[in-house]
Amino acid sequence: MNTDLQKLHDVWMSSRAFQNTDAPKISFDDLTNSIVSTGPFYYYIIDFYDMVLSHVSHSIADIHGLNPQTVTFDDILNTIHPDDIEFVANAESFLHRFFQEKIPPERLLSYKMSYSFRSRMKNGEYVLLNHQALLLTLDENGRSGKSLNIHTRIDHLSKFNTRQISLIGLNGEPSFMDMSLDKSIHDLPAFSRREMEIIRLIAQGLNNNEIAENLFIAVLTVKKHRKNILMKSNCKNTAELISKSVIQGLIY
Numbered sequence: 001m002n003t004d005l006q007k008l009h010d011v012w013m014s015s016r017a018f019q020n021t022d023a024p025k026i027s028f029d030d031l032t033n034s035i036v037s038t039g040p041f042y043y044y045i046i047d048f049y050d051m052v053l054s055h056v057s058h059s060i061a062d063i064h065g066l067n068p069q070t071v072t073f074d075d076i077l078n079t080i081h082p083d084d085i086e087f088v089a090n091a092e093s094f095l096h097r098f099f100q101e102k103i104p105p106e107r108l109l110s111y112k113m114s115y116s117f118r119s120r121m122k123n124g125e126y127v128l129l130n131h132q133a134l135l136l137t138l139d140e141n142g143r144s145g146k147s148l149n150i151h152t153r154i155d156h157l158s159k160f161n162t163r164q165i166s167l168i169g170l171n172g173e174p175s176f177m178d179m180s181l182d183k184s185i186h187d188l189p190a191f192s193r194r195e196m197e198i199i200r201l202i203a204q205g206l207n208n209n210e211i212a213e214n215l216f217i218a219v220l221t222v223k224k225h226r227k228n229i230l231m232k233s234n235c236k237n238t239a240e241l242i243s244k245s246v247i248q249g250l251i252y
Helices: 003-013 028-034 059-064 073-077 082-102 105-110 193-203 208-215 219-233 238-247
Strands: 041-047 052-054 111-120 126-135 146-153 164-169 176-180
Touching: 003 082, 041 059, 059 073, 082 111, 082 164, 105 111, 176 219, 176 238, 193 208, 193 219, 193 238, 208 219, 219 238
Parallel strands: none
Antiparallel strands: 041 052, 041 146, 111 126, 111 164, 126 146, 164 176
């Protein structure tokens, strides 16, 4: 194993489960509900206990030219652009610290992680992929067991990696967007469940009056939320907000 990949393994070694964990039964509907399908994608489940893959989708052959029956985790890691491996290692380390400091263990399974990196395609070309990860199991000590990982081509949306991380809260948990590795974990603004609802309705093309009617709230409340959303996301306008939200996996 080369030194760059060892950096990644070192991060996961510090947080992986000490014993095997039983994965929940996953239906096709569960998988599709977890996937932001903005482009061609593939998925797999990684067991951090032994680094073995399962449920590998056949589309990995179309994207990377890898055999879904025999592919290993290192085969997938080896597709990452050499210049992006350090970012991926730092992003994983950042997320590990974030979970330790900000998210109680009982809520860890209610978050989907998202960031992007360049990856080598079947034809040898490097393009931008969005990585989403949803923890499926934890061991009795709250360490990472199995995770559903989804990789989606987004080079038709952006050619530039922002090197930022998002955490999408599920089941009513707050979401975090545009997290930079150089920012303090404690200074990161959270998007409430209501703000996420409004972001998704904006993306559907609804105006303030329609959003207010849809959510049974006042138009002035919608305007206040929109102002707060733009400030938290560091976006100048709605178009930038929607573009950033799609790329980072908050909406689809």
